[in-house]
Amino acid sequence: MTDTDPETLADRVREGDLRLYELEEHADADVAAAARRLLVESESDADLATTSEYAFPAADAEANIENMIGAVQVPIGVAGPVEIDGGAISGERYLPMATTEGALLASVNRGCAALDAAGGAGARVLKNRMTRAPAFRVADVAEAEALASWVRDNVDSLREAAESTTSHGELHEVTPYVVGNNVYLRFAYDTKDAMGMNMATIATEAACEVVEDETSAHLVALSGNLCSDKKPAAINAVEGRGRTVAADVTVPRETVKRTLKTTPEAVAEVNTRKNLVGSAKAGGLGFNAHVANSVAAMFLATGQDAAQVVEGANAITTAEVVARGGGGDSTGERDGDLYVSVTLASLEVGTVGGGTKLPTQSEALDVLGVRGGGDPAGSNADALAEAVAVAALAGELSLLSALASRNLSSAHADLGR
Numbered sequence: 445m446t447d448t449d450p451e452t453l454a455d456r457v458r459e460g461d462l463r464l465y466e467l468e469e470h471a472d473a474d475v476a477a478a479a480r481r482l483l484v485e486s487e488s489d490a491d492l493a494t495t496s497e498y499a500f501p502a503a504d505a506e507a508n509i510e511n512m513i514g515a516v517q518v519p520i521g522v523a524g525p526v527e528i529d530g531g532a533i534s535g536e537r538y539l540p541m542a543t544t545e546g547a548l549l550a551s552v553n554r555g556c557a558a559l560d561a562a563g564g565a566g567a568r569v570l571k572n573r574m575t576r577a578p579a580f581r582v583a584d585v586a587e588a589e590a591l592a593s594w595v596r597d598n599v600d601s602l603r604e605a606a607e608s609t610t611s612h613g614e615l616h617e618v619t620p621y622v623v624g625n626n627v628y629l630r631f632a633y634d635t636k637d638a639m640g641m642n643m644a645t646i647a648t649e650a651a652c653e654v655v656e657d658e659t660s661a662h663l664v665a666l667s668g669n670l671c672s673d674k675k676p677a678a679i680n681a682v683e684g685r686g687r688t689v690a691a692d693v694t695v696p697r698e699t700v701k702r703t704l705k706t707t708p709e710a711v712a713e714v715n716t717r718k719n720l721v722g723s724a725k726a727g728g729l730g731f732n733a734h735v736a737n738s739v740a741a742m743f744l745a746t747g748q749d750a751a752q753v754v755e756g757a758n759a760i761t762t763a764e765v766v767a768r769g770g771g772g773d774s775t776g777e778r779d780g781d782l783y784v785s786v787t788l789a790s791l792e793v794g795t796v797g798g799g800t801k802l803p804t805q806s807e808a809l810d811v812l813g814v815r816g817g818g819d820p821a822g823s824n825a826d827a828l829a830e831a832v833a834v835a836a837l838a839g840e841l842s843l844l845s846a847l848a849s850r851n852l853s854s855a856h857a858d859l860g861r
């Protein structure tokens with residue numbers, strides 16, 4: 445690596461001597477980023493002065509970005525604090541959320557106020573499996589059936605190959621799916637505190653080598669889209685992916701009226717006709733109002749893979765009027781409390797790896813007390829999943845209430861413009 449100045453590097457790219465992505469081989473990462481900014485500015489009307497003001501050594505993002513020119517800055521706020529009674533996280537927490545949508549933090553914050561007034565939200569991780577499903581080609585359905593049988597009989601050798609690539613990941617299930625002469629093997633891992641997509645992909649590739657060595661199957665694609673990563677897919681909504689996590693609360697009638705400005709009956713009706721019937725008629729996979737908002741905001745804040753909001757929004761919100769003091773029995777009486785739950789089928793989160801080690805992202809994880817590997821391994825990612833579920837619950841509660849009291853548009857007119 446030889447030091448040089450950004451102008452010289454930029455000139456070498458212009459002259460065709462260097463490719464844009466090769467600059468770090470000739471200068472330190474910050475100089476390389478500066479050279480790219482010069483090139484972009486000279487080819488556009490952009491002045492990248494603020495883009496250049498990032499607060500970490502560019503080299504620290506080497507595993508997160510290529511062709512780096514700087515960093516974006518997205519406003520980050522907190523909702524809460526909110527009391528969480530989770531399986532992996534408990535106590536009062538601020539919820540770090542990064543967004544450019546005015547009124548979102550106010551809304552989640554109002555939901556948190558209602559949760560806190562109700563004594564806090566419950567949360568539990570229900571399942572933890574990161575999946576990768578390679579696509580194989582075989583001769584015909586007879587070979588497809590034979591391959592599926594072979595897989596079921598040889599999971600141990602697939603596990604040995606997969607787990608040889610990682611000291612944390614555990615292969616739990618391999619489920620074959622057959623379509624004609626196509627066979628998809630859905631590998632399901634416990635990836636502990638990592639979201640686990642790199643881990644699972646590397647491990648699955650090692651297992652695929654065994655499949656090709658031992659059978660007549662031909663690997664067409666390491667990802668066969670039945671995983672299913674970053675695409676709307678029913679398999680994630682039904683089988684789960686990453687963490688399946690739920691949060692719930694029973695809000696006293698008085699709190700619904702005072703803080704949420706509506707009634708339990710009105711919220712339950714909006715949820716039924718909007719989130720359940722409306723979503724069903726739309727053919728939606730997410731039977732909720734805006735879980736994606738809380739998932740996206742906490743993903744941006746804590747260094748998650750933002751594209752996986754697609755699956756993170758696979759959530760179902762329920763709301764019903766229950767007897768005073770909870771107890772779970774629905775009642776037609778007009779004096780009951782409001783029970784609300786949100787169940788996220790495929791929330792892919794990690795507290796190690798990916799973008800979680802970048803400075804502002806790891807600071808946001810510190811706000812929650814979940815940075816890095818947990819003890820036991822996996823417990824920090826479980827805690828993060830529960831915190832995201834509580835943020836989603838707070839957001840659902842507040843938005844449904846705003847729709848019931850007819851002040852969605854005024855809220856955005858006041859706060860979002």
Ligand SMILES: CC(C)(COP(=O)([O-])OP(=O)([O-])OC[C@H]1O[C@@H](n2cnc3c(N)ncnc32)[C@H](O)[C@@H]1OP(=O)([O-])[O-])[C@@H](O)C(=O)NCCC(=O)NCCSC(=O)C[C@@](C)(O)CC(=O)[O-]
Binds near residue numbers: 549550704734842843
């Ligand atoms: C905007 C509010 C909260 C006002 O709600 P309000 O009840 O009129 O406000 P308030 O002044 O009476 O305050 C009540 C509580 O709200 C919070 N709060 C109140 N103001 C603020 C603020 N500035 N900053 C932070 N927190 C605030 C705060 O917790 C406060 O409690 P306090 O601390 O006073 O005891 C309410 O009208 C609301 O939540 N509206 C819904 C807005 C919303 O959810 N937007 C995001 C979703 S829009 C979208 O992207 C999805 C959508 C709609 O397209 C999806 C779909 O199709 O359904």
Ligand SMILES: NC(=O)C1=CN([C@@H]2O[C@H](COP(=O)(O)OP(=O)(O)OC[C@H]3O[C@@H](n4cnc5c(N)ncnc54)[C@H](OP(=O)(O)O)[C@@H]3O)[C@@H](O)[C@H]2O)C=CC1
Binds near residue numbers: 611613636638642817
């Ligand atoms: N490859 C792909 O197809 C895709 C990749 N991604 C990207 O993958 C990245 C996330 O991959 P991921 O594997 O999570 O992260 P990394 O690739 O950053 O790997 C994380 C590694 O941290 C180590 N580790 C240390 N402590 C722990 C712990 N307590 N629990 C688990 N692992 C621990 C593990 O190493 P070891 O395994 O050696 O034990 C693990 O593999 C994101 O950047 C995402 O954008 C997203 C979608 C698809």
